[in-house]
């Protein structure tokens with residue numbers, strides 16, 4: 001019995017590897033097991049090496065895992081590139097029709113299975129490259145003693161409804177894989193400890209889907225976007241989902257139009273969403289400034305990828321933080337949030353909608369490529385508690401209507417509102433007075449600039465200080481944001497087991513930041529900010545730079561990386577090691 | 585026809601008939617003699633004629649002298665960013681079928697920085713009315729070459745005279761897929777009002793180019809089309825389909841190739857409606873998607889719809 005297992009499946013993108021991963025993840029979710037997946041897809045459309053990694057376990061799973069316990073290699077190139085990822089004592093199951101490994105390497109157990117020919121035998125000649133994935137899934141089901149009836153049910157749901165022969169072939173291949181005689185590796189192998197039943201429904205999905213559904217739960221019914229990896233799945237889903245709720249998502253001709261259409265929705269009284277990856281965010285900047293000035297609420301999602309420019313379009317990076325906070329002309333305060341895992345993508349979208357409405361501000365959500373595509377299982381949200389049904393308020397505006405009071409919240413009168421005082425509002429990007437009339441009065445510009453900034457100060461005051469994970473005081477504090485949450489926590493757990501006193505905090509609110517951080521910082525000797533961006537000219541990553549300028553605390557130092565891959569636990573630990581010995 | 589319904593609050597107040605006073609806001613900041621004054625006066629007249637309820641007027645503009653228009657109309661309005669008024673208006677139009685949406689802007693705003701948006705809004709046939717106040721120059725930024733400046737026009741960026749082939753607005757607009765395309769002159773207030781009224785009544789993307797003189801940076805630019813300045817104002821005779829003897833010679837406004845041909849007339853060209861057809865609007869298409877999707881989910885509440893979506897991920 002083991003607590004958890006990391007399975008890496010390596011092949012080419014057209015082999016349906018993502019499908020196996022998705023099915024395994026869903027199975028884990030349904031059996032109360034925890035799961036995190038990780039995948040790479042080549043940026044070219046067809047072919048090219050691809051992997052899917054699933055970590056399933058009975059406890060809390062935080063990261064996709066540094067090393068694999070089990071490797072399935074479809075091709076020679078898959079074998080060569082990934083055998084180094086297998087832990088010592090791990091099992092390598094390979095397609096003996098394609099791969100000829102050096103089996104004298106005693107660190108691993110090699111299990112040859114003629115995946116290609118056995119699948120053809122099971123399904124028939126046309127199946128040559130199709131169905132290998134289902135055969136492999138059948139094998140994994142028997143090796144890991146997974147819940148076969150449930151898996152069959154999930155497969156049937158996935159492939160049912162279409163051409164009947166597709167489901168039949170999928171099940172033929174799956175059953176053949178399941179029945180394939182593997183001999184004594186079954187004794188060697190892993191049986192996962194049964195998970196403690198939570199009694200609650202669990203769901204498994206990826207970060208982009210969770211984000212799209214969070215927007216819906218938060219009462220967002222309108223949006224516009226332009227396709228770009230890895231943001232597109234959010235817009236594709238909203239395009240299909242929103243009409244059911246009486247809303248719409250528009251595919252625009254470019255990002256400038258996308259944010260403008262979204263602002264048109266918001267101005268009309270329907271809080272809207274737009275999004276993109278970094279390059280598209282650059283194009284949205286001028287309009288974002290207008291949203292801050294006109295105080296029109298808006299949600300903007302940036303699913304970050306490797307930059308600058310087209311950069312590494314299918315890799316992960318956290319290098320758009322400064323852009324999110326400062327990337328426009330003028331003093332342009334806006335809210336920036338970042339979800340920590342897939343489940344949080346759902347809740348942060350709801351929070352973004354709440355903040356945008358309450359303060360009439362643009363809110364940027366910084367997701368990233370890793371979060372967007374990986375699948376995690378989590379407890380199904382209690383929709384009765386979180387669901388927001390938006391209402392368009394067109395009740396007549398009072399005679400003393402004042403959209404931008406120097407103290408107090410913004411009050412918009414969307415078009416269609418009867419103005420009792422007889423004077424109708426023009427919403428503008430020019431500096432304006434409390435009534436919205438353009439003015440270049442120096443005193444008013446100062447007051448209005450402060451007014452826009454103070455909205456964020458009021459928000460700051462209501463934010464909770466992030467909880468401390470680990471020792472309440474000690475040697476080291478790790479600070480993270482975004483998708484590094486899991487690996488940072490695991491690093492803390494591993495180092496605490498070694499007797500070190502340390503902790504981690506994770507910032508979900510990046511602008512404004514929650515109050516009370518300085519008090520937390522005071523309790524540790526060293527503070528390391530872990531982030532996937534460059535250390536810059538002055539040796540600090542983007543969040544570290546912000547924290548240093550905010551707290552003037554020289555204890556704050558950076559552990560950065562830019563290889564386009566998620567942080568491994570050992571990379572975090574060795575990053576700390578570079579400053580102070582922790583792995584002696 | 586729209587499937588999305590906007591719930592309006594009940595009011596017992598009588599709807600006041602709009603007069604010029606009720607419609608006027610700030611006094612225009614345009615230079616004395618600027619053609620844009622006449623465009624505003626004509627707009628007021630048409631809005632009064634059509635009896636559009638006050639709260640349903642929504643004027644939207646980008647940046648430029650002409651784009652200051654919304655400030656001078658007492659109605660809901662947006663002064664947005666340079667070149668992007670059309671996409672902002674798209675969001676308003678699609679989600680608010682209860683409003684009358686008017687976009688105003690200049691030649692630089694519409695044909696240069698916003699050119700791409702114009703193409704796509706026209707192609708998608710968004711339901712709104714767009715008035716391009718064309719003065720063949722960048723007014724607000726004080727005399728640079730605009731995309732409609734004629735070859736030879738001496739500007740601050742082409743002191744030796746503009747060299748690039750200008751945009752032919754009628755040809756571009758007709759070719760873009762706009763479903764109502766007309767041309768008028770700010771000194772011809774009756775003709776301009778007639779064009780506005782027809783544009784507003786047209787279901788779909790209606791666009792009117794108004795030759796509106798910038799008296800400071802391109803004085804006399806449109807005299808050739810002004811009879812009071814010794815020019816001519818030749819109207820397009822529109823086919824009446826009434827079998828009258830000369831009707832065959834008149835312009836068929838539903839004929840795309842003839843409309844494009846008409847756009848090739850030498851300066852000052854003709855005035856009136858170049859093209860007018862009815863085609864499904866983007867608004868209709870989006871609203872039909874909503875109607876279909878809502879028919880499928882029946883009376884389910886939003887929470888029930890989302891709960892079903894989650895159940896599929898269990």
Ligand SMILES: Cc1ncc(C[n+]2csc(CCOP(=O)(O)OP(=O)(O)O)c2C)c(N)n1
Nearest residue numbers: 647648649650666690691692693722723724
């Ligand atoms: C992004 C951006 N670029 C440039 C400008 C400066 N600008 C303001 S109006 C304008 C041109 C205006 O010309 P036109 O649209 O023809 O309007 P007109 O003033 O002639 O009515 C320019 C270049 C701006 N406001 N924003």
Ligand code: SF4
Nearest residue numbers: 615618649723798799
């Ligand atoms: S500069 Fe030209 S376009 Fe602008 S207001 Fe003056 S006359 Fe009109």
Ligand SMILES: [Mg+2]
Nearest residue numbers: 690691719721
């Ligand atoms: Mg101009």
